[in-house]
Amino acid sequence: MKDISVADERDRITLGKKITKRYGKRFIVIDAVGEVVLRPVPKDPVKGFAEMGRRAGINKYSMKQLKKMAEEEAEKEAISNIR
DSSP: OOOOOOOTTTHHHOHHHHHHHHHOEEEEEETTTTTTEEEEOOOOOOHHHHHHHHTTTTGSOHHHHHHHHHHHHHHHHHHHHHH
């Protein structure tokens, strides 16, 4: 579905009833390269994040393993930013 929305004088955009009925009235606004993305905020964000984790496969790791993986990735990123 494609609709054109125009910002008013206060920079607000109206999405319309179809969209808000389907996705709700709260959205995360993501400023991506060349586009703006709206992601609906789940009614239960914790449950939503848990579901995202299951889909990504991180539920098979312990918190200790996840912490270690995050630390390793942060270290790699820090080293690559130095070079």
